[in-house]
Amino acid sequence: MRLVQVTDCHLHADPEARSRAGVPLRQLHRVLEHARRLRPDLLLVTGDVSQDETPASYRHAAEAFSAMECPWFWLPGNHDHGDFMTETRDFHDELDLGAWRLLMLDTRVLGRPHGELGAERLADLADSLTLDERPTLVAMHHPPLAIGSAWMDAIGLADGEAFWETLAPHPQVKAVLCGHIHQAFVGARRLPEGEVAVYGTPATTDQFLGGSPEFAIDQASRPGYRVIDLDGERLTTWVERVDL
Template sequence: MRLIQLTDCHLHADPLAPSRTGIPHRRLERVVEAAARLRPEAVLVTGDVSQDETAASYALAGQVLARLDCPWFWLPGNHDEPRRMAEYRPCHASLDLGGWRVLLLDTQVVGQAAGELGEARLAGLASRLADDDRPTLVAMHHPPLAVGSAWLDALGLVDAEAFWRTLAGHECVQAVLCGHIHQAFVGHGPGGVPIYGCPSTSDQFLPGSETFAVDEASRPGFRVVDLHGGALATWVERVEP
């Protein structure tokens, strides 16, 4: 089973609108073309699909993602407008990947760049973890740990400690996939659970930066996650913009 993660597309209603280093719509097209060549069984977009929160930006994303020869799914990020997003395509709470499952978490706090799950979402997560002992991936927009950039770490998941307490004792959780950080990243949470960050399909952020900085030398990309039995293999692919 091959799952591909895309993230942080930051599309505008205008497909020619530029970002800091290129044109997000054009870059998404090239990333999707490259991802499709790897023949995934499913594709997941982990938030910030839109930059301007318009219905047209979600329609543009959907038109590009429809070129994939597999099902695709998305969850909201801090830049998204969930109602317009869901009007175009519903946001799922989980994905069934046969011997595996993916739990999709909404970490958005309206009007805030940082994320939070809150008591109700954490209680729902605990219930879902208790219901099924299959190998599980947890996907969310905001990273649940520091990534080493001061400005980004101030905009992460504010209730990360509560998140890890919820995961404690659930050995089915094999990894966490996150967006938001616009860079490849590998870290480990309590108990050694791996956390994987993903390059943006648009601009990349400079790793280790104290203040906001774009990594102009880095290319757009995506993460490949191969699931075999109870084992996971993952790596990042880069795409020429």
């Protein structure tokens, strides 16, 4: 099975609205056109779909995602309006990928840039993991560990340690897929039952400068997406960049 992850589209109601480094909707179309050639079985969208939180921005997104000709699913980021999203497309807590499963977590804290799961969502996560021992992917918007960029680490997942404590008894969790950071990233967390990989993905719009202590755009980098291939219990993943 092949998954494609896109993230941080930051669309506006105005399809010609600009970001700092381009036109987000145009860039999303280019990224998806490139990704479609790889014939994914599923498209995963990990938040910050909208910049202006308008119904029209989500309609633009849904039209673009539907052109992928495969099932697509999304979760919200800190810039998103959850009600407007679900008016367009429902959220899902879990996806059945056959030999694998994908758990989708909402890390939003309304009105704040950082993320948090909270005790109730963590308890639900623990219950879900107890019920099914298939190899598992976890998708969320905010990264659950530091990426080495001070300003971004300050607005990551605030209860990251509690998240890792929740995963600790469940070795079936193989990887976390996140958005928010607008850059490619590979990290890992060693737990008592094994290591869990953490993968960050380039935005379809502006890229952030990796390792920068303050907010900075990476003018030299290009939009992109992540490919995740699942073959039996084996996971292979890489990032594709797209010329504009």
